[in-house]
Amino acid sequence: MVEVQFNHILMHVQCVFYIVAAFLILRKAKKIYLENYTGASLESLNWLFQFTLALSIFFSIALLKNIFKFTAYPDVAEWLKVGLILSELVIIFWYLYKALNNPALFRNIDSRLKLVSEIIFEDKNINPGVIREKEHNSTLLTLKQYMTEEMPFLNPSLTIQEVSKDIKIPVRELSVLINHNLEQHFYDFVNNYRIAYAMDLLKDASQNKVTVLEILYAAGFNSKSSFNTAFKKHTGQTPTAYRKSL
Incomplete structure (x- = not known):
């Protein structure tokens, strides 16, 4: 029926607008987080992005399913429907796992910023x-x-x-x-002090046996990737290369 097809189209167009709006809000949220938070606090933003991306993929599959529903291949739509049910279970269990193991992710969002x-x-x-x-x-x-x-x-x-x-x-x-x-973002402002502190540890001969991983945690970083990115941005070298050049 034409009415059913029109309703399906209208519903999906509306969902597309919601998803686009969600990613625009996340882009603004990223700027706010960089202006107010550092390292570990940014995990909440990464979690929001991951969850929004997962829902977007789920919606894309649902859209594909509904397209096949009105074609000569309704069987494909049925298989995609099964895939959606399994995906839904995965998303729900992933959400619960995150909520139980990282409750702070749901408490670090300040809408007043x-x-x-x-x-x-x-x-x-x-x-x-x-x-x-x-x-x-x-x-x-x-x-x-x-x-x-x-x-x-x-x-x-x-x-x-x-x-x-x-x-x-x-x-x-x-x-x-x-x-x-x-x-400077607050994030970069703080990282400059962390990098300077890490550089002092790398230059200290008494710290030669201390690993780069131990140094990054001692300097206030919470992941190797963020440390390497910030260090290379500040010095033009990786921490390992910097230590070898001394």
Whole structure:
């Protein structure tokens, strides 16, 4: 029936719009996470992306099944239906496994966070005609002194909220200082200190027997891939190559 076909088309077009919207939101969320979180906290974002991708693949198979339903190959649609049922079970068990073994993944999402660009735009609207580019020297000095002396970057789950609480600077002001004035994401800002700390350990002759894996964990990283990426971005070399060149 034409009406049934039209309903199927309308339903799938709607789902496509929802999926596209979900990935656009995830892209914005990635920027927010990089501006406010580091290492371990980004696992929540990776989990959201993986789950959205899995659902997108599931929907693509469902779309293919419904296409075959209206062709001369309805048997293919039936086989795809069986595949969807099995896929659904896999997704459900995967979701439960993640929830039971990593409950923190579902508690690290703060919907109140905003992009720095939005914060700056709001500040300009509150004070029309005034560009709020204050002198941040004293604040920046306090921040750098805190990072050097207290070494909070050794915490793999460090957030901008924790730094704000320790140095008694509002999150809003601190976020603008790092992400806008220093033109760095909080993620990169913290990683610079971690890399400098790791480089000191790699250069230390007394640490020759310490493996690169042990050093990356000691420096506050929580995975070898993120450490290698950040180290190469900062030095142009891998940690192993850097150690051999000393």
